[in-house]
Amino acid sequence: MNGDPIWQNEYPFTSRWHEADGHRYHYLNEGAGDQTILAVHGNPTWSFYWRNAIQRFRDSHRVVAVDHIGCGLSDKPQDYDYCLETHAANLGSLIEAADLRRITLLAHDWGGAIGLLALTQHRERFERIILLNTGAFPPPYVPWRIGVLRCPILGPLAIRGLNAFAGPAVTMAMSRQTLSPTARAGLLAPYKNWSDRVAINQFVRDIPMSPRHRTWQPLEKLEAALPSLDHLPTRLIWGMKDWCFRPECMERIQKSMPHAETVPIDDAGHYVMEDAPDQVLDAIDEFLVRTNDRAALPATDGPAA
Template identity: 85%
Template sequence: MNGDQNWQNEYPFTSRWHEADGHRYHFISEGAGDQTILAVHGNPTWSFYWRNAVQRFRDTHRVVAVDHIGCGLSDKPQDYDYCLETHAANLGRLIEAEDLRRITLLAHDWGGAIGLLALTKHVDRFERIILLNTAAFPPPYVPWRIGVLRCPVLGSFAIRGLNAFAGPAVTMAMSRQSLSPAARAGLLAPYKNWADRVAIDGFVRDIPMSPSHRTWRSLENLEAALPGLSHLPAMFVWGMKDWCFRPECMDRLQKSMPHAQTVPIDDAGHYVMEDAPEQVLGAIDQFLNREVPVS
């Protein structure tokens, strides 16, 4: 059986839906209990990226994994404000609608900034922070592979028409091993054509290259807010072979959150959850089993 046929066997979850700006916002919610893990994906993945974490922790936690508008199984409107603030607002409204509490934020890539921005507006609902290869500040650099995809017209044609972002990512975001056929097919399944890739392009356009870009200020303000989260236990799990969110991104985050535990995985790449699943899940398991100090 090839990957296109069996990726759904790795994602045996019930779809749920929330309304966001008149669009269907897809999420899964597995398990129960008074503690929640809120898993927030980046670009160009979707809730499928968290499938192993969902199955590992749903016996002890409620695990909620979202698909941003334009991503995964959510609606993909072609005329939509695909930006950090909008994604974070959608996530915040889901947190309120589902009345999520005692939340551990589990976030990767753009999901870090989206999740942390939502967290800053709902701090009392959160209990822990786990970040995987992400950033929460204006980019100190933009890798040339991504920079060229920001070229007007041609960049969008490459991302949406030639699948030049999501397609290469299933190879380039790995380091120690290759994705299985099922994992490769699952990560790419929602992004089959021009219309499907609208948010992937939107995320790339939302990378601020200068202070004049609206998301620069959002990220600047987010970084300034991070020291105020020192009461929340935090952990950074990092694939150190990531050529995009390089180790210096982890170092910069730790300057704002010096209390955070770091778990570097020397030979893993950007898709650290795929590249080193047992190490990542083991680190999360240990972290979740620590007692949270009473504030």
């Protein structure tokens, strides 16, 4: 990474490390307080995606933002079991090791499934859910732009060799505006070469196309568990111009979680935190403040998944 100031000025945080599954798992732990915001990124981003949320909320909350193994500043082992359940287990191990409590899950993209799966295994530690453009079920469709990257030989060559996933994402995941050079540099900084992009490729490979795929059943079970989370205040903040996690994904989550509030942002794309930062942060802030009294009540566990 070599201290590139073009993006590090927007990431003025102290790196921390946790050993997860035998590897160094990078995370940020900013602010203090008895309530925690646990920010979980998707593919192909990293904790840099949450920089504005950390700056906004660290005066009132403990804000923890993780980098999945293979992503961001975490170790990038080349021979590793990159899959949904492994990522969720790593997140769960950090939750326990750092003794995170009174957690608000803040998750985007694959981070939604990873974070929710970890939540179902540590229910007593969570108080709220905030999801941005994500899914928690077997995919009802796979966009052709992603589907073509799953070809056994051409897919890795494109994703890892030509940077044909993370590179185009900084443009294609936006709708309202263009990413600044600083944001673009920051999002791409950990993914400079073939080795760096190992997890990006494996995330794409982990999209289940049929019930025979190893990740289909965990996603199926996760969706079945969503109604049991109705004791947790939930808000869905959605960029409605997302061509990947389209509005029907928000609607499908809401069918399982009818108590969830929705905040659609009509002209924002998949990188909704980058495309509409003020609207997203204000929606998070209002939700945290309004639900604080309810969250302060004694926690009750939902039914077992």
